Amino acid sequence: MLEKAESLRRIERLRGELRTQGLDAAVFIYPIDVYYYAGTRQNSLLLIPCEGEPLLLVRKSLSRARLEATIDDIRPFPSSKEFGAVLGGNLKKVGFTFDVVPVQQYQFYQKLFAGCEFLDVSSLNREVRSVKSPWELERMRESGRRLGQVFQQVPSFLKAGLRELDLAAEFEYRLRKAGGEGYVRMRAFNQELFMGLALSGASAVMPGFFDGAVTGRGLSAASPHGASQASLVAGSPVFMDYTGVFDGYIVDMTRVFSIGKLPGQLMKAFEVSLAIQSYLVERLKPGAICEELFGAAARLAEEAGLGSCFMGAPGENARFVGHGVGLELDEFPVLAQGFKVPLKAGQTIAIEPKFVFPGQGVIGIENTFAVGEAGGEKITDIPDDIVFV
Template identity: 65%
Template structure:
């Protein structure tokens, strides 16, 4: 949990940007945004004026919010008639996060705060949150070390004849014993993820809804992501792709395993994935343009003869090769076409060049890096090599 100095620093940065944009204050109702600024995830709303102290208004649990939060003014959630008094008429332009604000909630606040202008500050908040403080980076390094330690144990329990679900259950059991929180929070609409995936062979190459390269078959049409009940065979690629979530902060990581040997084309694709990751990691410096990095990765995949398999099932590929991580899995920035913005020092990005071969399996690698002046700092400290069992 962030301390008062850390949260106050974040609030000051937000207030400076609100003033620059001519916005009188920000009203936050999304739990992770509230946690970021107030150090509590209790059911509440957070009012941050462009000038002056913030106010946290709690539905439940007030007592826990009072014990956890760094905000000084904490009150019960007010009735609708009291809101105009709390957010006075002098606050005309109010920022809301439209990307995660249900229409019902928008209408509610529009009704209790009449004659105000609401403006979207989603991009502003995501930009501010993308740059990690020294305090946040240390949490993410810790998450990386803990997750890597669980990955390092996989050869102890992965055996031929296991089902994918058995592998995932053993991995998750060991991670939970280490204090893994398990909440894989995603901001994108209609996306969800159950902690990670352990998939093998043709089951791993199943197409699916998830906005990523590899989806897996899952357990049913209602849960079509991740491990299935399929048996793990010899000589097929086994991909384990999990997040590590400790003290709220997550890292993302993938390693490849095999009993025997990979099919030659899959082995070649894995070697290309390592080269792409190395190229991009070295280029994670302030000022590098995100879309250029995606183009570089895509060109390397095409040159190696794997363009149709890069980042997903042919014809259904994910449109990125790296994504920001932190309190959420899908933070900014994104290494993707159209994302023509420069990297900033201390942004944290999961780079995941992967290849999908229908009917055969998947190959790839993923690590989380922090943008630095000398290139990306690897936050998931485990060798990247294929593990042969």
């Protein structure tokens, strides 16, 4: 459970940013934001004023929120008539997360916060959350350790003839038995993910909606992501890209396996993936500009003659090579074209240089790192090598 001292540090960091923006308070109704500051995911509204005590108004479950939350002032959600009296009359400018709040909810709370101006604090909130405390980093290291243990079991059950679905089910069963929570939370609209990807050969290169290098065929047009009914075959890369979610914290990791040898072109691409990862990890230091790191990775791929299939099939390429992770899979920062912001110590980033070869499969690597003064600290710390079985 979230420690009270940790919660208070987060709230004070947020308050500093709110004061800088000239806001009186911030209101959070998105569950994972409420959890981040208050330590409970119960259906609640969290009010964090710049001055005075935070207030948690709970729709359900009040009893569980009182058991879990780090906030002292916890009350049942009031009726509309009582809401104004609960707030008091000192709030004029209030931060709201426009990135995740539906219009209907926005309009509802505008009426409840009569006389207040709502201002967007989406980016401010995400910046605060992007820098992980030592407490958070310990939890992410534990997530990395436990996910790595499951990856290391793959050779014991990987064999030709399995369907992608069978491989995924076995991996996910073991991950769940290890305590994996499975909630791969994503902030981006219209994105969703079921734990991860277990893909092989030509099936792995199927393009799709997912905002990443690899999507997979999936099981239907309604579920066009991840493992399919296709069978694993010898001589094709088995691509496994999975999240580990423990105590709410997500790490992201990819390893490649193979039943027998792989073609030389794919082996070359794997070596280039490792070289790009190494280049980026050395530069995961405070002050490095995200867009410049992506640009350098793309140039390395181009110089190797692999630019057209870097981070996606030709014509379907994703324009990033790393993304923030934490309580959500798509946190700040992003090593992406157009993301012209400097890295900060304590940010956690999944670096994922990958290459997609139509008709052959996907090759690459992914690990989660923490930004530090000496470069990236590897959190998903098992060997990167392709495992041949």
